[in-house]
Amino acid sequence: MINVLAEDRVFLDYGPVQMMLMARVHGHAMTEQLQEAAEYVMSILSDIAEVQKQAKDVLTLVEADLRAYPLPLRLMVEAVLEAGDRTLTPMAAVAGTFADLAGDWLVEKGASKVMINNGGDIAIRLLEKETTKLGLTPSIDSSVYSHILNLSAEDGIGGVATSGLGGRSFTKGIASAVTVVAKTARVADACATLIANHCFVEDPGILRLPAEQLDPNTDIPGHLVTIKVGGLSLETKKKALENGLHKAIELKSQDRIHGAVIFLDDLVVMIPDNLCQAAKFEGGNQDGNS
Numbered sequence: 001m002i003n004v005l006a007e008d009r010v011f012l013d014y015g016p017v018q019m020m021l022m023a024r025v026h027g028h029a030m031t032e033q034l035q036e037a038a039e040y041v042m043s044i045l046s047d048i049a050e051v052q053k054q055a056k057d058v059l060t061l062v063e064a065d066l067r068a069y070p071l072p073l074r075l076m077v078e079a080v081l082e083a084g085d086r087t088l089t090p091m092a093a094v095a096g097t098f099a100d101l102a103g104d105w106l107v108e109k110g111a112s113k114v115m116i117n118n119g120g121d122i123a124i125r126l127l128e129k130e131t132t133k134l135g136l137t138p139s140i141d142s143s144v145y146s147h148i149l150n151l152s153a154e155d156g157i158g159g160v161a162t163s164g165l166g167g168r169s170f171t172k173g174i175a176s177a178v179t180v181v182a183k184t185a186r187v188a189d190a191c192a193t194l195i196a197n198h199c200f201v202e203d204p205g206i207l208r209l210p211a212e213q214l215d216p217n218t219d220i221p222g223h224l225v226t227i228k229v230g231g232l233s234l235e236t237k238k239k240a241l242e243n244g245l246h247k248a249i250e251l252k253s254q255d256r257i258h259g260a261v262i263f264l265d266d267l268v269v270m271i272p273d274n275l276c277q278a279a280k281f282e283g284g285n286q287d288g289n290s
Contacts, residue, residue, distance in 0.1 A: 002038045010034040014042050019118045021102060023111040033109045037102050044101060048072045048094070056219035058089045072097050079186035082256055085194050089219040095168075096161050096189025099123035103158070103185070116185070119168055121161040121192075123185040126153040136276055138263040139176035140166040147261065147268075149181070149276040157258055159185030163192035164263070170211050170218065170225035173199035174232070174240050176265060180248075181258040181275065191257050199244030199262060205231040237264050245269050 003011045007029035012019040021037055023030045047070035054060045055073055061081060066074045072094075079093035099116040103123035106114045114125035115132065120140075126132060131152045135145025140162065151157055163169065164177040171193070178196040182188035200206070207228040212221040241264050248260040248271050261270035270276065 002035055004031060004035065007031050008034070010038055012038040012041060014038075015045060017041060017045060017098065017118065019099070019102070019116065021106070022113075022115040022117075023106045024113045025110050026112050030106065030109065030111060033106060033111070037105050037109075040105050041098060041102050044070070044072050044098070055090045055094065058086065060090055061086060072101065075100065075186055079184065079190045082187050083190035083194050083251070084254070084256065087220075087223070088190060088193060091169075091219045092193045093186040093190040095119055095121040096123070096159055096185035096187070099185040100159065118185075121159070121185050121189045123159055124151060124157060126151065126155075128153055134160060135279065136179050136261060137162075137177060138266075138268065140164045142177075146263075146279055147276040148279050149179075155258070156183060157181050158183050159188035161185055161188035161192040163189075163196040165196075165226055165229065169193065170214070170220065170223075172197040172208070172223065172225055173244065174206060174226055174229050174237075174264065175199035175244055175262055177263040178244065178260060180260045182256070183258070187256065191251055191260075195244050195247050195251070195260055195262065198247040199240050199264065200226070201236055201239045201243065203232060203236050205229060205236070237267055240264060241267055241269050245271060 008024050010021045021034050051073050075097045076090035076093045080088045095118045099118040099121055100123045102116045103114045103125045107125050112127040113130040116123040134149045136147040138146045159182050162177055162179045164175045173196045175196050178192050180188045180192040208224040208226050211218040211223050211225045244262045251257045259272055259275040
C-alpha cells in the first residue's frame with residue numbers, strides 16, 4: 001500500500017490512487033514525512049468517497065455554499081470553475097487536487113522541493129533556488145519522453161497535468177497527449193481535460209460513443225467520448241490541433257494557465273513557443289524528474 005522506494009521517494013497504491021511522492025529539505029530526505037503524507041492522502045480519499053455523488057454532478061458547480069463539503073471537493077470545484085467550462089464536473093480536477101494537497105502538506109512540514117505524481121498529474125513545489133525538470137511524453141501510453149520542461153522556483157508553476165486519448169479518463173478529442181502547466185496541479189488537470197476535449201474535428205475516422213455506454217458510473221452521461229481513431233488525413237489532424245491550441249491560447253490569455261503543449265501522433269504545437277525543448281536523447285519515464 002505504502003512502499004518506500006528510496007529515502008526521498010514513496011509510492012502509494014490505494015484504491016483509485018497510484019501516487020509517487022518525492023520530497024527533500026535542501027537536499028536532505030524526508031522519508032518519515034513522506035509516509036505520513038501518503039497516510040494523509042488515504043484519509044482525504046475517504047472524505048471524497050462520502051461525497052462521490054456531488055463530485056460527479058455538474059450542478060455542484062453552481063451551489064452557493066460549499067462549506068459543508070470536505071476540502072478536496074471544494075478545491076475541485078474551485079479548479080473547474082477557474083477552467084471556465086460548465087460541461088466539466090468537479091471530477092475533472094480530482095487527480096490534480098489530491099496531488100496538490102499532498103504537496104502542500106509536505107511544504108508545511110518543511111520541504112523545499114516536492115514532486116507529487118498522481119497518475120501523470122503532478123504537483124510541484126519549489127522553494128528558494130530549487131529547480132527540476134520533467135520529461136513530457138508524446139502520447140498517454142508512451143513511456144519514452146520527447147520533450148523536456150525545465151522549472152525553477154521563480155517560475156511560479158505548481159502543477160503539470162496531462163490528458164488525452166488512452167488516459168484514465170474519457171476524452172472528447174483525439175490528441176495523443178495534452179500537457180498543461182499552471183499555478184496548481186488541480187487547475188492544470190481541469191484545463192488539460194478541457195483543451196484535450198477541444199482537440200477535435202468531425203471525421204468518419206473518429207469513433208465516439210456516449211460515455212455511459214462505456215462506463216455506467218461515468219460523471220459525464222450523455223457526452224460523446226472518443227474510443228477509436230484511424231485513417232485521418234494530415235489536414236484533419238492539423239485542424240484538430242488548431243482547435244486545441246485556440247482553447248489553450250484563450251486560457252493563457254485569461255491567466256488561467258502558464259502554457260500547454262499538444263501532441264497528435266507526430267505533430268506537436270505549444271504555447272508559448274519556448275515552453276519546453278525537444279529532448280536530445282529519448283528515454284526515461286513520463287514523470288522523469290530531478
